[in-house]
Amino acid sequence: MLDGSGIDAVIDWFARAGRELPWRASDASAWGILVSEIMLQQTPVVRVLPRWQEWMRRWPRPQDLAEAPTADVLRAWDRLGYPRRALRLQACARAIVEEHGGEVPVGLEALRALPGIGEYTAAAVTAFAHHERAVVADTNIRRVLVRCVRGEAFPGSTFTASQRALATEVLPAETERSVRWNQAVMELGALVCTSRSPHCEVCPLAPHCAWLAKGRPADSGTRARTQAFEGTDRQMRGRIMALLREGPASRERIAQLRTDEADDRVPRCLDSLVADGLAVVEDRTVRLP
DNA sequence: AAGACGGGGTC
DNA sequence: GACCCAGTCTT
Numbered sequence: 001m002l003d004g005s006g007i008d009a010v011i012d013w014f015a016r017a018g019r020e021l022p023w024r025a026s027d028a029s030a031w032g033i034l035v036s037e038i039m040l041q042q043t044p045v046v047r048v049l050p051r052w053q054e055w056m057r058r059w060p061r062p063q064d065l066a067e068a069p070t071a072d073v074l075r076a077w078d079r080l081g082y083p084r085r086a087l088r089l090q091a092c093a094r095a096i097v098e099e100h101g102g103e104v105p106v107g108l109e110a111l112r113a114l115p116g117i118g119e120y121t122a123a124a125v126t127a128f129a130h131h132e133r134a135v136v137a138d139t140n141i142r143r144v145l146v147r148c149v150r151g152e153a154f155p156g157s158t159f160t161a162s163q164r165a166l167a168t169e170v171l172p173a174e175t176e177r178s179v180r181w182n183q184a185v186m187e188l189g190a191l192v193c194t195s196r197s198p199h200c201e202v203c204p205l206a207p208h209c210a211w212l213a214k215g216r217p218a219d220s221g222t223r224a225r226t227q228a229f230e231g232t233d234r235q236m237r238g239r240i241m242a243l244l245r246e247g248p249a250s251r252e253r254i255a256q257l258r259t260d261e262a263d264d265r266v267p268r269c270l271d272s273l274v275a276d277g278l279a280v281v282e283d284r285t286v287r288l289p
Numbered sequence: 290a291a292g293a294c295g296g297g298g299t300c
Numbered sequence: 301g302a303c304c305c306a307g308t309c310t311t
Contacts, residue, residue, distance in 0.1 A: 047297075047305090081295030088308085118308045128306095138306045144306040158290080159307095186306065195304060196300075226303050229295080238295050276294095 002149050002170055007181055009204035014184030017191065020082065022053065023128075024183070030104040030129035032056050033098075037121045037128075043080050051080055060210050063102050064075070065093035071288035074278065083241055083278055088116030091236055105128050119159070127182045133175045136182040139168045140189025144205070145170060147193060151210030153219040154195070191223050236265040237273055240286075246278060248287035 022028065023036035035055060055076055059065040065073065068118045077086035092114045096104060096167060104125065105111060111122035119137075142155035145166050153198040155163060172178045192199045200212050211217070229235055239257050243249050258266050270286065273279040280289045 037306065042295080042305060043305055044298080044305050079296060081297085082307090084294070085308085116308070120307060125305065136306085139304090140306070190306080223303095227292085227294095229301095230301095232294095234294055235296090241295085 001210075002145075002205070006148075006205055006208040007170075007172060009013075009208075010184045010188055011120055011177075011180050012205040014180070014187055018187045019045075019191075020047075020178055022056075031060075031062050034092075034104055034117075034121075034125050035089065037124050038085055038116055039080060041085060041121070042082060042275060047080065051076070051078055053249065059093075061102065062093040062096040062104070065090055066097045067091075070277075074288050078245070079242070081238075085116060087277055091115040092117065093248070097160075103166075105134075106131060108134065124182075127179050131175070131179050133171070133173075133178040134182070135164065135167050135171055136186065137163065137278045138186060140186045140190075140193075141167065141182070142191045144185050147198075147211035148205050148209045149178040151214050153211065153217060154223065157224055166173070169172070231259075232273070233265055233269050236263075236269045237278075240266075240273060241278065242267055245287060246257050250286050251281075251284050251286060260265070 003039070010289045018024075021036075022031050032052075036048065036070050039052055039055075051170060058076065059068060068090070070087070073090050074083055077083055080086075095114050096102060099105075105114070106126075108122045108126055111117050111125055111192060115208070123134040123136045124138070126132050127136050137159055139155070142159060142163055146155040146163065149170070154160055168179075172181050175217070187245070188205070192203050193205070198216075200206055200209070200216070203209070203212075206212055236257065243254065254270060255266055258264075258273070270281070272278065274281060277289055282286055
């Protein structure tokens with residue numbers, strides 16, 4: 001049962017044990033918070049930290065990023081992964097400049113219309129940057145709620161309608177408290193109620209947790225297999241991008257990235273990178289856009 | 290609803 | 301070597 005006292009326990013825990021992250025600082029801009037949310041999509045905090053610092057020093061306002069050469073943006077993205085996010089972030093900056101006067105828009109609908117911003121990020125920016133009440137549900141929050149209230153080990157890969165209903169139901173009515181709760185429960189999922197080996201012995205929700213009460217049963221259903229990475233197009237795209245970040249490369253140089261005679265990924269991946277706008281081919285040379 | 294899309298740390 | 305990470309976009 002997750003009642004007001006459970007909410008309080010998590011908020012108190014957060015005040016005590018929450019990390020001091022730069023995008024959580026009181027002087028963080030809405031734009032800085034939005035940038036952090038994009039970078040944190042599928043990328044852990046520790047790897048985002050140094051890239052975010054450099055990024056914000058270099059492009060403190062949407063207008064700055066909007067005007068930057070895309071090649072610089074992709075190099076600054078470095079190895080955060082999913083470089084299409086960097087492209088979308090710059091497109092997002094340009095949309096903010098052109099359609100919102102350079103200010104991060106307020107409201108879920110306006111935010112969701114921006115490139116790279118989906119349901120989660122729109123809610124996160126609404127809560128953390130604009131301090132409004134929003135149903136934030138990332139993988140951490142979904143896991144905590146599913147365990148605590150439903151007694152299940154894992155939330156699954158998709159944000160279901162019933163999970164949305166659960167998150168909505170639990171969200172405190174008062175704005176300030178809802179913002180604090182979102183922040184706190186997300187941090188709880190990141191630090192305590194982790195996917196692999198949760199630290200229930202220090203969890204503020206332990207007295208409220210249905211999953212713990214049931215003896216932490218393993219997942220009943222079949223868990224989705226993690227997709228392999230070795231030998232995939234994603235891996236090769238990453239290798240090509242790593243090469244291009246160092247500078248323009250000849251087609252011959254790119255072709256050498258093939259791992260063996262049977263590896264036919266290079267031409268296909270190069271085409272897909274060009275189609276995505278992540279690479280440009282002119283004559284026999286390949287470079288960042 | 291399922292698949293594509295990086296990269297690295299951890300157990 | 302599988303699993304996980306403040307998801308989004310496209311079929």
